[in-house]
Amino acid sequence: MSERVVVIGGDAAGMAAASQARRLKKAGELEIVVFERGHFTSYSACGIPYWVGGDVGDRDDLIARTPAEHRERGIDLRLRTEALEIDVPGRRVRARDLESGDETWTGYDKLVIATGAAPIRPPLPGIDAAGVHGVQTLDDGQELIDSLDSARGREAVVVGAGYIGVEMAEALINRGFRVTMINRGSEPMSTLDPDMGVLIRKAMQGMGISVIGDTEVTGLRTDGEGRVRAVGTGAAEYPADIVVLGLGVHPATDLARAAGLPLGAYGGLLTDRAMRVRGHENIWAGGDCVEVLDLMSGAERHIPLGTHANKHGQIIGSGVGGDYATFPGVVGTAVSKVCDLEVARTGLRERDARAAGLQYVTVVIESTSRAGYFPDAAPMTVKMLAERRTGRLLGVQIVGREGAGKRIDIAAVALTAGMTVEQMISLDLGYAPPFSPVWDPVLVAARKALTAVRQHP
Amino acid sequence: MSERVVVIGGDAAGMAAASQARRLKKAGELEIVVFERGHFTSYSACGIPYWVGGDVGDRDDLIARTPAEHRERGIDLRLRTEALEIDVPGRRVRARDLESGDETWTGYDKLVIATGAAPIRPPLPGIDAAGVHGVQTLDDGQELIDSLDSARGREAVVVGAGYIGVEMAEALINRGFRVTMINRGSEPMSTLDPDMGVLIRKAMQGMGISVIGDTEVTGLRTDGEGRVRAVGTGAAEYPADIVVLGLGVHPATDLARAAGLPLGAYGGLLTDRAMRVRGHENIWAGGDCVEVLDLMSGAERHIPLGTHANKHGQIIGSGVGGDYATFPGVVGTAVSKVCDLEVARTGLRERDARAAGLQYVTVVIESTSRAGYFPDAAPMTVKMLAERRTGRLLGVQIVGREGAGKRIDIAAVALTAGMTVEQMISLDLGYAPPFSPVWDPVLVAARKALTAVRQHP
Numbered sequence: 001m002s003e004r005v006v007v008i009g010g011d012a013a014g015m016a017a018a019s020q021a022r023r024l025k026k027a028g029e030l031e032i033v034v035f036e037r038g039h040f041t042s043y044s045a046c047g048i049p050y051w052v053g054g055d056v057g058d059r060d061d062l063i064a065r066t067p068a069e070h071r072e073r074g075i076d077l078r079l080r081t082e083a084l085e086i087d088v089p090g091r092r093v094r095a096r097d098l099e100s101g102d103e104t105w106t107g108y109d110k111l112v113i114a115t116g117a118a119p120i121r122p123p124l125p126g127i128d129a130a131g132v133h134g135v136q137t138l139d140d141g142q143e144l145i146d147s148l149d150s151a152r153g154r155e156a157v158v159v160g161a162g163y164i165g166v167e168m169a170e171a172l173i174n175r176g177f178r179v180t181m182i183n184r185g186s187e188p189m190s191t192l193d194p195d196m197g198v199l200i201r202k203a204m205q206g207m208g209i210s211v212i213g214d215t216e217v218t219g220l221r222t223d224g225e226g227r228v229r230a231v232g233t234g235a236a237e238y239p240a241d242i243v244v245l246g247l248g249v250h251p252a253t254d255l256a257r258a259a260g261l262p263l264g265a266y267g268g269l270l271t272d273r274a275m276r277v278r279g280h281e282n283i284w285a286g287g288d289c290v291e292v293l294d295l296m297s298g299a300e301r302h303i304p305l306g307t308h309a310n311k312h313g314q315i316i317g318s319g320v321g322g323d324y325a326t327f328p329g330v331v332g333t334a335v336s337k338v339c340d341l342e343v344a345r346t347g348l349r350e351r352d353a354r355a356a357g358l359q360y361v362t363v364v365i366e367s368t369s370r371a372g373y374f375p376d377a378a379p380m381t382v383k384m385l386a387e388r389r390t391g392r393l394l395g396v397q398i399v400g401r402e403g404a405g406k407r408i409d410i411a412a413v414a415l416t417a418g419m420t421v422e423q424m425i426s427l428d429l430g431y432a433p434p435f436s437p438v439w440d441p442v443l444v445a446a447r448k449a450l451t452a453v454r455q456h457p
Numbered sequence: 458m459s460e461r462v463v464v465i466g467g468d469a470a471g472m473a474a475a476s477q478a479r480r481l482k483k484a485g486e487l488e489i490v491v492f493e494r495g496h497f498t499s500y501s502a503c504g505i506p507y508w509v510g511g512d513v514g515d516r517d518d519l520i521a522r523t524p525a526e527h528r529e530r531g532i533d534l535r536l537r538t539e540a541l542e543i544d545v546p547g548r549r550v551r552a553r554d555l556e557s558g559d560e561t562w563t564g565y566d567k568l569v570i571a572t573g574a575a576p577i578r579p580p581l582p583g584i585d586a587a588g589v590h591g592v593q594t595l596d597d598g599q600e601l602i603d604s605l606d607s608a609r610g611r612e613a614v615v616v617g618a619g620y621i622g623v624e625m626a627e628a629l630i631n632r633g634f635r636v637t638m639i640n641r642g643s644e645p646m647s648t649l650d651p652d653m654g655v656l657i658r659k660a661m662q663g664m665g666i667s668v669i670g671d672t673e674v675t676g677l678r679t680d681g682e683g684r685v686r687a688v689g690t691g692a693a694e695y696p697a698d699i700v701v702l703g704l705g706v707h708p709a710t711d712l713a714r715a716a717g718l719p720l721g722a723y724g725g726l727l728t729d730r731a732m733r734v735r736g737h738e739n740i741w742a743g744g745d746c747v748e749v750l751d752l753m754s755g756a757e758r759h760i761p762l763g764t765h766a767n768k769h770g771q772i773i774g775s776g777v778g779g780d781y782a783t784f785p786g787v788v789g790t791a792v793s794k795v796c797d798l799e800v801a802r803t804g805l806r807e808r809d810a811r812a813a814g815l816q817y818v819t820v821v822i823e824s825t826s827r828a829g830y831f832p833d834a835a836p837m838t839v840k841m842l843a844e845r846r847t848g849r850l851l852g853v854q855i856v857g858r859e860g861a862g863k864r865i866d867i868a869a870v871a872l873t874a875g876m877t878v879e880q881m882i883s884l885d886l887g888y889a890p891p892f893s894p895v896w897d898p899v900l901v902a903a904r905k906a907l908t909a910v911r912q913h914p
Binding site: 012044046047050055056061062163305306307308309310311326327328330331332333334335336337342344346371373374375403405406407408409410412413414416417419423426427428429430431432433434435436438439440 | 469501503504507512513518519620762763764765766767768783784785787788789790791792793794799801803828830831832860862863864865866867869870871873874876880882883884885886887888889890891892893895896897
């Protein structure tokens with residue numbers, strides 16, 4: 001007898017789950033129904049800034065697998081269909097066809113919630129005006145590009161200075177806009193400590209982006225046609241033909257909340273190790289709508305990232321298909337390109353370590369991505385946190401140029417393995433002059449951190 | 458009362474040891490005498506191919522610290538001074554001033570042996586002819602460059618296809634020579650399995666290097682002035698105005714052998730964890746003249762690499778200076794640039810695993826260094842070995858382009874931590890479209906390896 005799984009959400013986590021389940025169970029064993037509100041499936045939201053900026057030429061390049069390809073694999077994919085209600089005791093989902101307006105209930109044996117995240121839109125005057133854009137879905141990206149093409153002037157304001165804000169500021173510069181970035185914090189990229197964030201601000205300013213820190217947006221001024229004209233901060237007003245919101249996202253869990261499913265402090269669904277919603281053996285959740293265990297602090301966090309969503313989907317699909325896989329948690333690794341800088345981080349910032357009750361030493365070193373004498377050897381800065389006394393690695397932040405960013409993976413694996421900075425010093429890393437100084441910059445930081453640990457018993 | 462340490466050898470290991478000891482002990486506490494046979498100290502031998510090839514403009518760029526700088530730090534550095542004999546019971550070293558010919562005995566309380574390695578020169582007719590060069594020391598590099606400038610023709614033959622051979626072949630092409638590389642093995646870079654080595658051969662052929670595999674050199678033909686003219690292989694003869702030997706190196710341990718110190722199967726000195734020569738509390742050894750513990754096979758190996766030599770020196774200097782540090786061993790990581798390819802390896806090849814009594818599965822995957830839709834996304838090939846049943850990672854080999862090589866560090870840290878391929882799948886690695894697909898290529902390989910492990914219980 002065939003079972004039915006209903007998947008709510010057709011991007012990375014949802015479609016990876018559906019695909020993996022289909023690999024494990026044939027159509028006669030498992031019926032797979034996917035509801036997707038938008039027009040697209042399995043796309044790279046992380047690629048949207050590069051599409052807007054022109055590095056990626058075509059929207060369809062961002063689509064890993066089309067609806068037709070999914071359907072060919074025996075997945076009943078229903079686009080432009082919005083899930084409205086989950087009836088947990090009744091094991092059914094109410095959904096609306098956004099074209100026809102028809103609503104139907106669909107029963108399930110197993111349910112996968114992959115509703116993603118939504119950009120934070122603070123309740124400010126003018127926030128919903130034409131020309132104000134979030135950048136979360138491919139539909140959002142298409143709207144933004146259409147809006148850029150029809151913009152009356154070339155003034156853009158980016159509100160927020162996280163990854164998306166910073167990437168979008170660069171994309172808009174590449175599109176020929178004058179860009180102002182307004183940031184609540186003192187420095188861009190609050191995922192880094194401010195002493196590293198300052199390096200990013202300087203690079204952005206160097207390419208002509210106006211970076212306004214320590215500033216809250218108080219409202220957006222619109223014209224008679226309801227189109228945004230300026231962004232106000234109380235003290236000042238910045239002209240704006242386009243506004244991009246880069247204030248982060250929150251988990252899209254209204255459906256889950258209404259269904260009484262367990263949510264965490266950040267509003268994300270809480271799951272067990274197998275990505276099942278806690279207390280529900282037949283409901284899974286993954287991707288940007290869940291909270292994940294931060295292995296460094298021991299607490300849940302909301303980290304919307306395509307790489308996690310894909311892993312979650314794979315694990316959920318294994319569980320739905322009767323196989324076994326688990327997600328142990330994250331160490332908080334992220335990497336980004338800002339102008340010609342590569343920016344990366346993993347583990348705890350200083351404030352995270354303090355909040356987790358950890359005492360630490362911190363060091364900052366300057367080195368180069370290649371042997372110092374090699375052509376194109378470029379400076380890179382590494383900040384490292386190690387636990388007081390034990391010397392256990394707690395976190396690393398890197399700002400540099402070509403070849404700097406992915407070095408964060410050394411630290412990410414070392415964090416996962418629970419290594420001390422003294423153990424790290426002996427790591428047998430790849431060395432040759434085009435790739436590294438004889439002491440890799442991460443090891444230089446580890447050496448200095450060990451000295452600091454020994455000086456602060 | 459002041460102690461004296463004598464250091465034999467003034468390159469990476471020796472000078473790192475001297476410098477670290479000096480950091481820990483003032484001149485009044487510890488006298489440091491270094492004997493160096495050549496003209497240079499603390500230089501990057503690994504950089505010589507790039508100097509010969511023209512990427513590095515000036516010989517002095519390769520020198521990390523000059524003799525004068527060492528002397529300013531209170532190190533009694535004696536250049537052009539060759540150690541001839543170690544009298545272990547008498548705690549003294551006999552050395553000759555190569556300029557004056559004077560010989561003297563110098564007593565020591567502590568001894569550091571850092572005599573490095575010497576290129577293998579098989580006893581072939583003509584092997585010592587003018588125009589035949591090893592590339593081990595900075596003096597060697599200078600001789601080769603002088604020889605290139607005075608070469609009568611533009612035919613070069615590289616004998617051997619290891620890292621140095623391959624790098625030198627490219628350097629000679631860059632210098633405008635026609636290059637033939639003659640290799641005993643079937644494919645270049647026997648540090649990789651042949652199914653990966655073939656990718657390197659094709660790249661080298663693509664840049665016009667003639668690669669002759671499965672071939673032994675039988676002799677070198679010289680002209681009346683004793684200068685090399687051709688390289689013979691029995692079946693054929695290859696014209697040669699310049700011959701570069703890239704047949705590897707052997708530990709330079711004649712002194713140590715004569716002194717009765719313990720050597721391993723590869724002729725390298727054997728040390729304890731603190732880099733002290735086994736059985737000798739006051740004699741340390743490090744760098745290219747020692748054998749190191751291979752953590753993957755559990756056996757000693759000879760791995761001459763500047764990065765290990767620098768670590769050894771640091772550890773030896775700590776021990777000599779009364780501090781404490783140890784070297785746990787290596788996993789066998791190496792990275793290299795060949796034409797536009799990045800080549801990397803860590804852990805065990807198939808033949809190593811078999812020799813160690815390990816049963817394994819092996820997978821090869823193709824992926825890209827960046828998100829597939831991102832500009833300059835380049836193909837990369839990853840081969841992975843995992844232990845049968847346990848799924849423990851045993852080795853990784855990577856051949857790709859920009860951004861491929863240093864990914865080997867992910868595997869190097871995972872090997873050190875003893876991770877299984879299933880644990881690797883969950884690694885929280887840096888992801889953004891300019892840096893990686895959502896599944897990093899190393900994780901794609903780990904996923905496939907897990908499947909293979911499960912299929913071969």
